[in-house]
Amino acid sequence: MTFDAPKPAGRPEQTLAHNMTLLAHHELDGFGGLGEGIAMQLTDDGRRVLWLAHESAPKNFTGVDVTDPRQPRVLVQTELPHMKVRSNSLDVSGNLMAVASQVLEPGMKPAGFDLFDISIPEQPKLISHFDCSGQFSRGVHALWFVDGKTVHMSSGAADFEPHNPLDDQFYRIVDVSDPSNPVEAGRWWMPGTRVGDSEPQPARLPKQFDTGFRVHNANVFPQQPDRAYIGYIDGGAVVLDISDKKNIRVVSRWNHSPPFNGFTHTVLPLFDRGLWIVSDECVKEGGGDWPKLVWVVDARCEANPVPISTFPMPPVSVFGKRGGRFGAHNLHENLPLPMSFQSDTIIIGTFFNGGVRVYDTTNPYQVEEVAYYVPGTPKLSPAGAIQLNDVYVDERQIVYTVDRFSGGLYILEMNL
Amino acid sequence: MINSSPSATARDPLAGKLPVTLITGFLGSGKTTLISRLLKHPGMNRVAVVINEVGEIGIDHDLVAMSTENVSLLANGCLCCTVRTDLQNTLRELFGQRRAGQIPDFDRVVIETSGLADPSPVIQTLASDTMLGAQYRLDGVVTLVDAVNGLHQLEHSPEAQKQIAVADLIVITKEDLAEPSTVAPLIEALRAINGHAVVRHSRHGDLEPSELIGLGLGSARAGSGTLRFLGELQTPGASGSGAYLAQRVPGRHDAEVRTLSLRFEQPFDWKTFAAAMDMIMSLRGADLLRVKGIVNVQGEPVVVQAVQHVMHPPVTLDRWPSDDHQTRMVFITRNIRLETIRALFDAVGAICA
Numbered sequence: 001m002t003f004d005a006p007k008p009a010g011r012p013e014q015t016l017a018h019n020m021t022l023l024a025h026h027e028l029d030g031f032g033g034l035g036e037g038i039a040m041q042l043t044d045d046g047r048r049v050l051w052l053a054h055e056s057a058p059k060n061f062t063g064v065d066v067t068d069p070r071q072p073r074v075l076v077q078t079e080l081p082h083m084k085v086r087s088n089s090l091d092v093s094g095n096l097m098a099v100a101s102q103v104l105e106p107g108m109k110p111a112g113f114d115l116f117d118i119s120i121p122e123q124p125k126l127i128s129h130f131d132c133s134g135q136f137s138r139g140v141h142a143l144w145f146v147d148g149k150t151v152h153m154s155s156g157a158a159d160f161e162p163h164n165p166l167d168d169q170f171y172r173i174v175d176v177s178d179p180s181n182p183v184e185a186g187r188w189w190m191p192g193t194r195v196g197d198s199e200p201q202p203a204r205l206p207k208q209f210d211t212g213f214r215v216h217n218a219n220v221f222p223q224q225p226d227r228a229y230i231g232y233i234d235g236g237a238v239v240l241d242i243s244d245k246k247n248i249r250v251v252s253r254w255n256h257s258p259p260f261n262g263f264t265h266t267v268l269p270l271f272d273r274g275l276w277i278v279s280d281e282c283v284k285e286g287g288g289d290w291p292k293l294v295w296v297v298d299a300r301c302e303a304n305p306v307p308i309s310t311f312p313m314p315p316v317s318v319f320g321k322r323g324g325r326f327g328a329h330n331l332h333e334n335l336p337l338p339m340s341f342q343s344d345t346i347i348i349g350t351f352f353n354g355g356v357r358v359y360d361t362t363n364p365y366q367v368e369e370v371a372y373y374v375p376g377t378p379k380l381s382p383a384g385a386i387q388l389n390d391v392y393v394d395e396r397q398i399v400y401t402v403d404r405f406s407g408g409l410y411i412l413e414m415n416l
Numbered sequence: 417m418i419n420s421s422p423s424a425t426a427r428d429p430l431a432g433k434l435p436v437t438l439i440t441g442f443l444g445s446g447k448t449t450l451i452s453r454l455l456k457h458p459g460m461n462r463v464a465v466v467i468n469e470v471g472e473i474g475i476d477h478d479l480v481a482m483s484t485e486n487v488s489l490l491a492n493g494c495l496c497c498t499v500r501t502d503l504q505n506t507l508r509e510l511f512g513q514r515r516a517g518q519i520p521d522f523d524r525v526v527i528e529t530s531g532l533a534d535p536s537p538v539i540q541t542l543a544s545d546t547m548l549g550a551q552y553r554l555d556g557v558v559t560l561v562d563a564v565n566g567l568h569q570l571e572h573s574p575e576a577q578k579q580i581a582v583a584d585l586i587v588i589t590k591e592d593l594a595e596p597s598t599v600a601p602l603i604e605a606l607r608a609i610n611g612h613a614v615v616r617h618s619r620h621g622d623l624e625p626s627e628l629i630g631l632g633l634g635s636a637r638a639g640s641g642t643l644r645f646l647g648e649l650q651t652p653g654a655s656g657s658g659a660y661l662a663q664r665v666p667g668r669h670d671a672e673v674r675t676l677s678l679r680f681e682q683p684f685d686w687k688t689f690a691a692a693m694d695m696i697m698s699l700r701g702a703d704l705l706r707v708k709g710i711v712n713v714q715g716e717p718v719v720v721q722a723v724q725h726v727m728h729p730p731v732t733l734d735r736w737p738s739d740d741h742q743t744r745m746v747f748i749t750r751n752i753r754l755e756t757i758r759a760l761f762d763a764v765g766a767i768c769a
Contacts, residue, residue, distance in 0.1 A: 014520055014521075016520075016521045017521060018432075018521065314517065317517070318516065319517070370427065415428075415431045415432075416427045416428055416431050416432065
């Protein structure tokens with residue numbers, strides 16, 4: 001008799017799937033730890049190249065030919081100058097690619113972003129480096145570059161001294177219309193975080209959840225070019241009027257923390273519906289900062305955003321201790337580009353060991369989970385479970401998602 | 417009732433649902449043999465099989481990888497689930513346990529119905545239970561027929577006739593034990609009742625899991641699967657009645673149950689079509705063993721299915737699956753004539769016009 005005691009399916013080696021099919025898996029030649037920068041290029045000769053920023057050194061970024069999503073091929077993989085810098089984020093606009101660099105300790109270099117000419121994807125050519133290094137700066141954590149002319153980013157600066165070292169990265173706009181000569185066009189930081197501000201310092205979250213008043217994602221869409229949608233980590237969701245880049249003003253602020261545990265990551269506006277989809281980032285293992293959620297916020301009235309629901313999450317009893325982190329993180333951000341899936345209702349996100357999940361928000365009060373894919377533990381994973389970090393969906397509805405440590409790239413089809 | 421045509425980013429209303437295959441069959445038709453074999457088949461990974469009783473099937477204990485109260489995970493990745501109170505509850509529980517991570521994910525469900533049972537209530541349950549209907553869809557009915565006793569059972573058992581009427585795939589078993597002369601009339605009788613199901617021969621349950629899947633409508637995106645579901649890949653939709661075959665079956669007085677194929681040249685508006693269907697179903701539902709077809713609703717292709725008194729939610733396809741844009745429907749009825757149905761649609765159409 002070998003009937004075991006009832007045991008949950010939360011065994012991390014098990015692949016879980018609903019309504020999604022794996023087309024291909026690529027470990028990226030042994031460097032399968034990816035950050036949160038995924039972008040797609042249509043090359044002049046008609047190939048689709050997926051650009052991926054690595055989570056940590058030694059690799060900087062990898063270009064993968066995904067013209068046939070069942071047969072991904074690595075075209076190029078680049079090195080970082082040293083082990084205390086990471087790229088983490090990148091974006092592509094035409095044949096231009098912006099790649100972030102963030103250093104481990106303030107004061108180190110290179111801290112800023114690079115612009116590459118990727119006309120020949122096998123041979124990315126460095127055009128310029130925008131330097132953001134400084135005594136208090138760790139450089140650039142995340143950047144947004146979709147119009148070919150402007151980089152919106154989370155960055156420190158040489159002239160920016162925060163009261164708290166966790167608050168070093170604020171919102172900066174850089175004009176790259178001359179790619180060989182990028183220049184700062186505007187900036188905004190949360191009042192009270194910089195030394196010299198007249199406003200009081202913001203009240204910090206309890207020590208174990210204090211992840212800083214700094215910018216994570218800063219998104220600007222052509223549908224509403226005078227707005228920047230910012231996940232300001234412990235500062236919540238912030239929407240800025242950037243019509244005058246020299247005089248940026250706050251139009252919305254919404255923060256669930258406290259009582260929640262901070263780390264607002266992405267604010268994704270659904271313009272036609274007056275909604276924001278706001279994701280948190282889980283940053284603690286073993287369910288230590290549960291719940292980290294995706295929120296639906298009614299923002300028809302910009303001055304008074306109202307949360308109306310959260311995305312249904314898989315059971316924390318199954319995933320909380322499955323290994324590594326479990327909770328919300330990156331969303332596919334409806335990039336305003338021809339190679340990007342854009343939907344006002346279908347939202348795709350990564351949830352670390354909860355895999356990649358697809359939601360139908362047609363009824364914003366009652367969001368429905370319609371598909372998911374949770375790969376089994378990747379080989380050599382230090383977390384002991386998959387840790388899906390970021391996701392990009394192309395206009396063919398092919399889903400590209402990446403593991404934070406070793407699993408590399410998973411290419412999936414949504415059967416919706 | 418009918419949605420506008422799905423756009424590229426609209427969801428396919430069927431894609432997210434777990435397909436359910438019903439396996440039904442006459443007493444002694446070899447269902448248990450088939451199920452036992454399936455439970456050990458490597459192709460059954462990620463399939464949940466719902467059976468009536470574990471005892472009959474005899475899962476070897478060393479095949480079991482994990483087990484909860486009524487669900488066992490077998491070594492091949494197949495989940496074997498016994499019905500507890502009733503099928504509705506069992507299916508709900510299965511979905512709930514899957515969602516809660518108490519059992520591993522499964523991608524489809526195979527349900528064994530008991531030999532005496534009329535399968536129609538199970539089909540109706542899937543069509544009418546809102547919660548089940550949101551998570552599951554009927555993918556097809558497989559009916560096993562014993563070559564030795566099949567003809568006799570068909571003549572004497574209304575349940576057996578229904579099992580044939582609702583079948584998408586008919587499997588003839590135990591042919592090696594039957595007189596060759598009995599098989600041909602059996603096939604004729606089956607064909608007379610159900611002219612569109614695929615008929616297949618099997619020995620000792622040698623049916624591949626892949627043959628059990630994809631029998632139903634799996635997507636609102638039109639393709640060859642839609643035509644297969646409509647029974648139009650093998651036989652071009654000829655108008656007429658299968659009854660002439662049945663009339664030649666010895667020992668049968670009348671073709672009580674028969675397949676009627678109808679074709680309508682003019683498009684319908686939904687109100688007219690629904691009114692006519694409602695009338696047939698309310699007056700003669702008990703004799704309407706199965707209806708399926710594709711309806712031209714003001715130019716749009718809508719797939720409809722009904723079993724007795726219950727109509728499945730209609731599905732608007734994204735486009736026509738072939739150049740044929742006319743309404744084609746198959747009715748499997750008991751004692752209803754082709755002309756009667758056509759006349760009813762004509763009359764309702766005339767009143768609504």
